[in-house]
Amino acid sequence: MNSTILYLTNPANSSRILKISERNNIGGVPLSALHVCNSFLWRSFESKIGLTVEKVMLLVYLVSYYYELKTGTTLLKEKCVFVEYINKLSIPVYYSVLNEFSMSRTYITKYYVEKNGEIFDADGLPLGRGFLLRQTIDQVWSMNANTQLQELQEAVIELNSDYLKIKTTG
Secondary structure, three states, X not given: OOEEEEEEEEOOEEEEEEEEEXXXXXXXXXXXXXXXXXXXXXXXXXXXXXXXXXXXXXXXXXXXXXXXXXXXXXXXXXXXXXXXXXXXXXXXXXXXXXXXXXXXOOOOOOOOOOOOOOOOOOOOOOOOHHHHHHXXXXXXXXXXXXXXXXXXXXXXXXXXXXXXXXXXXX
C-alpha cells in the first residue's frame, strides 16, 4: 500500500497523523462516503469553518454528483437516500456518515477513524482519478464552505430533480 503521511492540526486532537491512502483506487473501486467526508473535515479544521453532519452529507453528495457527471463513473460505494429534514427540505443521507457522526450535536470535531486506528481520506488518490477527485472536492468546498445549510439543501434538491428528469426522460 502506497501512502503519504500529512501532519495537520485538528481542533479536537492537537497533533494528528492523517494517512492518505491509494488503497481505494485499485481498479477504480468506489470510495467510502466516510473518506470523502474526512477530506471535507480536513478542510474544515484547517479553515476553522465548522461542519455539521447535515452539511457534510450535502457536500459529499455534491462531490459525488459532479464527479459522476465529469467521469460517468460511480464515486461512492453507498447510495444516499433523501430524508425530510427539520425545515421540510430533504437532505441526502449516507448512513455510514450519519452513524459515525450522529452524536455530534453541533460541529463535527473529529475524523472518521478505521478500526485499526488509521485515518484515510479521498485526497491522496494517484494522478488521473485522484487529481480530478481532489479538484472536484476543492471546487465544492470553495463554492460552499460558507453557504448556509438551507441554501445548500435547496441547491441539492434542484440538482437532484434535474438529474432525475434526465435519467427518466433520457
